[in-house]
Amino acid sequence: VHQHSWCVDKERGYWLFNCGFLINNDSISGYAEASDKEVFILHVNGQNIVFILAHHGMEATDLYPIHISYELVSMSPSSLPNMSRESLLNILKDAINIFKYNGIRDLEENARTLIEFDF
Structure with missing residues (x-):
């Protein structure tokens, strides 16, 4: 597991791990593709x-050449005993906004990244 795939909030005891893209075995090319x-x-x-998010590239600007929009596909479980779905989604949004495009390994690219959420 690569160190840059993690985003940790030590104060609250939360962490986010980016597992990467799901593989599509039924692609047009006939080969497995992301x-x-x-x-x-x-x-x-x-x-x-576990969250599955649809990742959509958006129109780039001079200030933000990397512009990504995420749409919620699924989450499991959808809530916790002491935390609502809405609270979990807010924590996820905060963590992804910190993780940005490429985690801690690419601060320069992350500074030029705009993340939006469609949920």
């Missing part, structure tokens, strides 16, 4: 929540 669906694991209150 899909537009990206998998994240969010660890909150001792439990892992």
